[in-house]
Amino acid sequence: MAVLLYHEDFKLHDPSPYEHPENPRRLNLMLSGLRDYGILERFTIPELPLGDVEDYRLVHSEEYLRRVASRGVNGVEWLDPDTYISPGTHKALKRLAGAARLAVDSLVDGEDLLLLLPRPPGHHAGRNGAAMGAPTLGFCILNTSALIARKLSSHGRVTILDFDLHHGNGTQEIVYDDPGIQHVDIHQDPRTIYPGTGYPWQTGGPGAEGTKANIILPPGSRDDVFLEAARLAVDLIRGFDPDYIVVDAGFDGYRGDNYMSSVSLASPSYHELGAMLRRLGRPIVVVVEGGYGSGLLEGLPAFTAGLLGLGDPVGRDAGRSTRDVRERFEASAKELLEGLGLRR
Numbered sequence: 001m002a003v004l005l006y007h008e009d010f011k012l013h014d015p016s017p018y019e020h021p022e023n024p025r026r027l028n029l030m031l032s033g034l035r036d037y038g039i040l041e042r043f044t045i046p047e048l049p050l051g052d053v054e055d056y057r058l059v060h061s062e063e064y065l066r067r068v069a070s071r072g073v074n075g076v077e078w079l080d081p082d083t084y085i086s087p088g089t090h091k092a093l094k095r096l097a098g099a100a101r102l103a104v105d106s107l108v109d110g111e112d113l114l115l116l117l118p119r120p121p122g123h124h125a126g127r128n129g130a131a132m133g134a135p136t137l138g139f140c141i142l143n144t145s146a147l148i149a150r151k152l153s154s155h156g157r158v159t160i161l162d163f164d165l166h167h168g169n170g171t172q173e174i175v176y177d178d179p180g181i182q183h184v185d186i187h188q189d190p191r192t193i194y195p196g197t198g199y200p201w202q203t204g205g206p207g208a209e210g211t212k213a214n215i216i217l218p219p220g221s222r223d224d225v226f227l228e229a230a231r232l233a234v235d236l237i238r239g240f241d242p243d244y245i246v247v248d249a250g251f252d253g254y255r256g257d258n259y260m261s262s263v264s265l266a267s268p269s270y271h272e273l274g275a276m277l278r279r280l281g282r283p284i285v286v287v288v289e290g291g292y293g294s295g296l297l298e299g300l301p302a303f304t305a306g307l308l309g310l311g312d313p314v315g316r317d318a319g320r321s322t323r324d325v326r327e328r329f330e331a332s333a334k335e336l337l338e339g340l341g342l343r344r
């Protein structure tokens with residue numbers, strides 16, 4: 001039976017008295033979405049142990065971990081204009097380290113599907129904090145999916161697939177030179193959105209060429225373009241032939257989810273991507289990243305249903321992109337494939 005990982009301690013990362021879109025209510029939204037569509041009952045929910053934040057030394061510098069440990073101890077502090085840290089954040093991070101350890105142990109022991117609902121999120125956090133020249137940490141503190149991937153990579157080949165609307169710049173920075181970890185990232189055109197990174201010509205550092213892929217969604221993309229991007233991502237994953245798949249699942253491209261996105265997707269995009277990943281037949285751990293409203297209430301259950309081999313329980317209508325958007329997508333996909341030395 002599939003395994004769901006979350007803990008009430010994840011709500012201790014709390015911006016109060018400030019308002020912030022990344023707040024404890026997000027965990028309730030994730031659980032509500034899964035419960036409302038009958039997905040939650042398909043999972044077992046083990047008790048999550050406290051772990052050791054020092055585990056994150058596999059993906060972050062000691063200096064950065066010391067900086068995180070020293071901040072927000074006596075009240076909410078801002079690491080940068082986007083990103084807060086609160087007294088309870090430290091316990092949430094310990095619990096996340098425990099979740100990462102449990103996820104890796106379970107997969108290595110033969111579990112085939114885990115879903116982690118973490119807070120705070122992580123994919124913008126690079127080795128020393130804000131990554132690849134990004135102005136901020138973008139709500140993220142420690143990169144849990146990169147940690148899970150790095151730990152799994154001592155047991156086999158690992159793919160990270162990130163479909164959050166924003167580029168996983170922290171993840172790219174951390175794994176760019178690692179030939180044992182493929183990183184495929186679908187995100188809105190970086191010239192139009194935070195963090196402004198993640199281009200098709202970036203295909204991996206020395207010794208890891210061809211193991212990284214940035215798939216760009218032009219602003220205005222709808223489900224047809226997203227599904228083309230998803231098929232391309234799955235083709236690339238099949239080509240890498242991983243033993244494990246870590247999915248950085250962001251739902252901030254969902255229609256009406258938030259004010260940041262210029263992409264508008266409905267449940268079929270997420271459901272079909274989940275179904276495609278299931279068909280790869282590899283052990284999968286899903287780590288939720290962005291999503292602030294409708295994306296968590298509808299996109300997350302649709303995606304999870306696809307992973308579980310169920311129909312789309314949300315059942316929204318797919319939207320179609322304009323011709324201009326489709327042509328821009330084709331051009332950037334072609335650039336990516338040429339950079340990888342592949343043709344379709």
Ligand SMILES: [Zn+2]
Nearest residue numbers: 164165166290
């Ligand atoms: Zn995002």
